[in-house]
Amino acid sequence: MAGSLTALRLGWLLARRIGLLAALLALIFLVVEALPGDAADATAERGESVADVARRRALLGLDQPVFVRFLRWMAALPTGDLGVSARGEKVWDLLSGPLPNTLVLGGLALVVTVVTALAVGCWAALHPGSVTDRAISASATAVLALPEFVIAVALVLVFALWTGVLPAATLAGADGSPASWTMLVLPVLALTIPQIGWNARIVRGAIADESRAPHVLAAVLDGLRPRRVLTHHLLPGALPAIAVGAATSTGMLLGGAVAVETIFNYPGVGALLAGAVADRDTPIIAGVVALTGLAITCVLLIADLIRSWAAGGRL
Numbered sequence: 001m002a003g004s005l006t007a008l009r010l011g012w013l014l015a016r017r018i019g020l021l022a023a024l025l026a027l028i029f030l031v032v033e034a035l036p037g038d039a040a041d042a043t044a045e046r047g048e049s050v051a052d053v054a055r056r057r058a059l060l061g062l063d064q065p066v067f068v069r070f071l072r073w074m075a076a077l078p079t080g081d082l083g084v085s086a087r088g089e090k091v092w093d094l095l096s097g098p099l100p101n102t103l104v105l106g107g108l109a110l111v112v113t114v115v116t117a118l119a120v121g122c123w124a125a126l127h128p129g130s131v132t133d134r135a136i137s138a139s140a141t142a143v144l145a146l147p148e149f150v151i152a153v154a155l156v157l158v159f160a161l162w163t164g165v166l167p168a169a170t171l172a173g174a175d176g177s178p179a180s181w182t183m184l185v186l187p188v189l190a191l192t193i194p195q196i197g198w199n200a201r202i203v204r205g206a207i208a209d210e211s212r213a214p215h216v217l218a219a220v221l222d223g224l225r226p227r228r229v230l231t232h233h234l235l236p237g238a239l240p241a242i243a244v245g246a247a248t249s250t251g252m253l254l255g256g257a258v259a260v261e262t263i264f265n266y267p268g269v270g271a272l273l274a275g276a277v278a279d280r281d282t283p284i285i286a287g288v289v290a291l292t293g294l295a296i297t298c299v300l301l302i303a304d305l306i307r308s309w310a311a312g313g314r315l
Contacts, residue, residue, distance in 0.1 A: 013304050014297075021293045022074065025286050029070045032282045038062050039086035042279045060086060073283065077290065083283035085276075091287040094272060097176045099291055102261070102268035104177075106254045106295075108184065109191040113253070114246050116196045121203025125234070126226055128208070137204070140197035148256040152190035152263045159186060169265040176267055187264045191256050195249045202245035206238035213237060240307040247303035251296050 040057035061069055073083055082091035124136040143151075160168035166185050173179040207230075210216060216233045224232075235242075261270030269288050276284035 010301070010304065010308070014301060017297045017300060021290070021297060024293065025074070025289060026070055028286050028289055029066055029073075029282055032280055032285060033066045035280055037280060039280045039282070042281075043086045060084075069282070073286065082287035082290070085284050086279050086281040091283045094284060095269065095287055095291065098267055098269045098272055099288070101177055101266065102254070102257055102270070102292075103295060105184065105187055105191070105261070105266065105268060106250070106257050109188050109195070109253045109257075110246065110250055110299075112188060113192045113195045113199055113249055116192070117199030117203055117245075118242070120196065120200040121207065122230060122235075124200070124204045125207035125211070126230060133204075136200065140200045143193050143197040144201075146194055147259075148190050148194060149259045149263060151193050152186070152260050155186045155190055156263070170267065172267045178267070183264075183266075187257075187260050187266050190260045190263070191253050194256075195252060198252075199242075199245050199249060203238070203242055206241035207234050209241075210234050210237040243303040243306040247296075247300045250299040254292050254296065 038057065039060055040053050040062055043056070044053050057063055061072070064072075076083065080092065082095070085091055085094060120136055120140075124133045127133050156168045159166040167180075167183050168186070170183040170187070171179045178184055211234060213233075216229065216237075219229050219233045257266075257268060258270040258273060260266065261268040262274070269292075273285065273288050275281075276288075
């Protein structure tokens with residue numbers, strides 16, 4: 001019975017997150033519609049007549065109300081059909097190459113963020129009030145205030161231009177992915193540094209709150225070693241807050257990837273998305289949001305499962 005209730009609650013959470021994603025996609029259509037001009041105007045070639053542009057507008061369905069176009073696009077989405085771009089190419093074909101590169105970049109950044117934030121936050125929690133704890137807190141606050149593009153420029157200056165240790169730009173191989181793993185280092189660092197600061201503070205705060213729990217105090221009084229208290233008593237109770245922080249960072253990492261990809265010439269969806277905005281190409285923009293939103297939804301669902309497990313099956 002409890003398992004059925006948990007499954008129902010998880011289904012409700014998933015339906016709610018999908019509903020939020022659908023609302024975001026509707027907003028994308030409305031925002032692009034509010035921009036001056038449309039895809040037919042933006043992609044018009046020099047010398048094309050008004051009649052030619054009008055024919056392209058009808059071919060793209062831009063003569064239909066925006067809600068009709070949105071509902072038609074959403075109806076085809078479950079089948080994997082992301083529509084056709086303003087230049088007549090299938091959106092799925094356009095995204096199938098660069099989107100995996102963006103997801104790899106964001107996934108690596110998330111792993112580095114979680115591992116480093118756990119290590120830093122736990123170290124600070126085991127030494128409360130120490131010089132190390134204060135230094136970690138101050139550093140986390142400082143890096144959290146820095147935008148990704150500022151960090152990216154600083155990394156290029158230090159590691160590419162001044163020392164020449166790492167490449168400043170990304171070269172794509174024959175399969176469209178980065179030609180060398182070293183070309184991933186600077187983009188991943190540019191994304192993770194602010195999020196490490198954010199998540200380290202979450203880890204430190206969650207462990208500090210959990211340290212006041214009766215079972216933790218009892219473990220300390222029993223003379224357990226600090227490392228065992230941390231791994232067996234503190235971290236399990238702090239895990240829900242840590243999971244929520246990491247899930248929140250997923251959206252920040254994928255969003256920041258667009259700016260970072262531009263700086264490092266990374267072969268992701270950043271350039272494609274910038275061109276789509278210039279062309280008022282709603283299907284491409286919506287396709288990027290839908291697929292990245294699906295990835296974020298999966299991570300949020302995992303965070304919900306972790307919270308459920310930590311709460312003994314209660315969501």
